[in-house]
Amino acid sequence: MTDTPPPEKPGFWRRLTGGLARTATNLTQGITALVTKRKLDAATLEELEDLLIRADLGTATAARIVEAVGRGRHDKMIEPDEVKALIAAEVEAILAPVAKPLVIDPAQKPYVVLMVGVNGSGKTTTIGKLASQWRAEGKKVTLAAGDTFRAAAIEQLKVWGARTGAHVVARESGADAAGVAHDAITEARANGSDVLLIDTAGRLQNRTELMAELEKVVRVIKKLAPGAPHAVLLVLDATVGQNALTQVEVFTRLAGVTGLVMTKLDGTARGGILVAIAATHGLPIHLVGVGESAEDLQSFSAKDFARAVAGLS
Template sequence: MTEKTGWFAKLRTGLSRSSEKLGGGLTGLFQTARLDEPMLEGIEEALISADLGVGVAARVTDRLRTERFGKSIDEAGVRAAVAAEITTVLSPVAKPLAVTAFPRPQVILVVGVNGSGKTTTIAKLAHRFMEQDYTVMLAAGDTFRAAATEQLKIWGERTGVPVVAGPAGGDSAGLAFNAFEQARAKGTDVLIIDTAGRLQNKSGLMDELAKIRRVLAKLSATAPHDTVLVLDATTGQNALNQIEVFRDVAHVTGLVMTKLDGTARGGVLVAAAEKFGLPIHAIGVGEGMEDLRSFDAGEFAKALAG
């Protein structure tokens, strides 16, 4: 089994609950052999209930109406149409994180609500970059939570990546400044900065993130080069609200979605792409270091549509 086929098998297993949710909505719709309006309405409802979003559901049913109305169709035919439309929606936004900054380091600011898997995702991203022979440094910018700093230090030790940290409650912008200077002095390729994620204090979070961005811009006019929002797939449609808030607060440039293996709501990633059009850099389907991979639209569509 090649690495690619092994990953697809894991992705398909990880998305099985989401795929089963879609299949459950389609079950019982094919009482008649030919596609008619009642069947189209049922298909649209099934797609919406599978978190794919109203826009994508409408596009799939419009495609089926144009291509198959009055013709025989079965569940496999509908799933194929769903996969094709999902691929159309996702292909333009499937963009891996690329290290292009010159001079180095490439600065990646990572944002997201507490509990979204942000710190673990940072470690996995570091691991992926190291596999590509880049040097990496981490900065524990979530100074509000001592546990976040400790967790990042543990991941740093496991992956062999240096971690710049400060005292609990310290100035996160000052920490980002120090980390950037250290990374530049060492010639590090990638600097990944963790940030606080307490949305309940939105104005404070906004001020903190704005300050970090200002400090980094003084050191490099193009920094941060990426601002990545980590989303927890188990939150379903609430992920769309988080994108809206963080896009406005933090100037998000791309998304990573985690915990797709723990939910039936994986379709929300399609709804997010349809609504916001932000690049999707990577997805996670497990706890292991190898369980975060660059996002592939076709693979995801096939696995989700079953």
């Protein structure tokens, strides 16, 4: 990924706005009902705070927004659009420091990217989309089918490999995932790959034996390639809401997460959770996804996201 937004940006902005419509509608309808024909008193501000918390923005963010809305406006009338603009400004201020594109360091060859997350988060699909984008930039890519628990995941990665022209390292279902990672690094070095993307099984954070295996995968990578993995991307499904906060905590502890990818923003009323995650953990947010095609995964823009969440066109 580069710092230059892809040419599909205008279309992506429309899809992001549409994808976050459920989040924005719930929030903006509540705001309109709350502040219309009503002065901004303590009770109104408290109800606004509850509304923001219900939108999954998090308690700290909700308190910060309410403080900004109330500043100098106590016992005065306020327009819904003014509240939305203040929400957008505060959300952007929280997100701007963590909105960082995913940049491949050409000095590290192969640049090893470990993908982690729970089942159904969109990990394997995200790998395919990244492979497609990097191949389009002329990079040589190797994919490692490290989700050896699911035969379907191995086949899905092979399909993406065939579609994008990426080399795929895969073993039979049930094979040792750390062994697959070891072979993939060896093959990626041998074939001169610029990037190696390693898939992992969709581990639920309460499955201790699977989390132990993830730690083993990380150990093998570090032993074989000091300094690697160069990026550990946690793929989060926006539809899970508050549970995403726990996933960030657990995977960061076990795998050393360096950045986040948020998928399925087009299918949820809980898109505000990304703001709570940013406020709580401060991890870089690299990419957001709003659909199935490769161009539906784009670099994260704090301003675009903040405006979409607040229902500003």
